[in-house]
Amino acid sequence: MDVQETGVQTNRVLTVPNLLSVLRLLGVPLFLWLVLVEEADTWAIIVLAASGFTDYLDGKLARRWNQISRVGQLLDPLADRLYIFTTIVALTLREVIPLWFAILLVGRDVAMAVVVAFVRARRGITGLPVHFLGKSATFCLLYAFPLLLWGDGDGTLPLLARVFGWAFAIWGVALYWWAAALYVIQARNVVREEGATS
Template sequence: MAGQSVGAQVWTIPNVLSMLRLLLVPVFLVLVVRGAYVAALVVLVVASLSDLLDGYLARRFDQVTRLGQLLDPAADRLYIFAALVGLAANGLVPWWIVVVIVARDVMLLALGVVLANHGFGPLPVHQLGKAATFALFFGVPVIMLGLAFPAAQPVSEPLGWSVTLWGAFLYWWAGIIYAIETVRVVRIPRASGPAASDTLEQGG
């Protein structure tokens, strides 16, 4: 929310909810690997609802924190990775889609190191990146829905795959935008450090 302060607290209710959501990731992964797709979907629904709740509470009670801003996207990515890894381990999705998704985040991690070495923080989240994450977070569970309820598979499988592949494309498109922005930022002369920081904060 525009103009809302970002705190440094750790033990806030929204952060605790985010931590609990992260703790459910290995449970979710085990359920997917074991083929317990109904139970896995229940865990995913609980995690998604907690995500909505902690976001609402953080804004409602002015408890937006830097830790929360890190935990939320991390949890989203881990659930996507866990679902893809579990499905790939069962031979239900090809491993290349897992590699494609993970490789993009490895690239972003490398870009973060480059930015840090030049005295900059992480780049602002691009709207395209948000759309890509949403597409993946929607598409992969839809694929799982067909596995949990075979009657829905004729609809859920093509829908889930089309959204997931589109999300993977957008994921890399956003990654390329981040890479271009990183190159632009690190080329800013050190003498204009404060101005460079302002430029970075206004990006995205």
């Protein structure tokens, strides 16, 4: 549920889109347990796929049913970030992705946390509007991670999964940092608007 998506905003908390976001959040520890404890990769991939589908579905339902809410605008990106972070940690510990790649992804989120903290301190704004590029980056990464996990094996299908997984991963990280650059520009504009009005 993007901040910029059209629709009437509601103060309701108990909505179907918010319930889907909560279910996605509950799937995070389940995913970690499946990957790191059980090493049940097929089930872990199913959890990731369900997360990706509900990420799409909650925004669609929120717009269609006019249930866009501030709670949903906070829960949706939180679930995205948690899935990406925990997947990075799990795949790094399993040695599916190299440490440098994990640092590149986590570094972007750290940089964004600094930008948001700066804007909050200057303007009291708790977040920046989500835009299509950021969602596209998340989309690529949510496809990359299951493919890379599936590619952690021998044979033709795992090899193909690795190839496509790394293609999505490279595009995802590039878009991820590009989106970060756009967020920095947004933050700068917000702060400049403050200076112009003060």
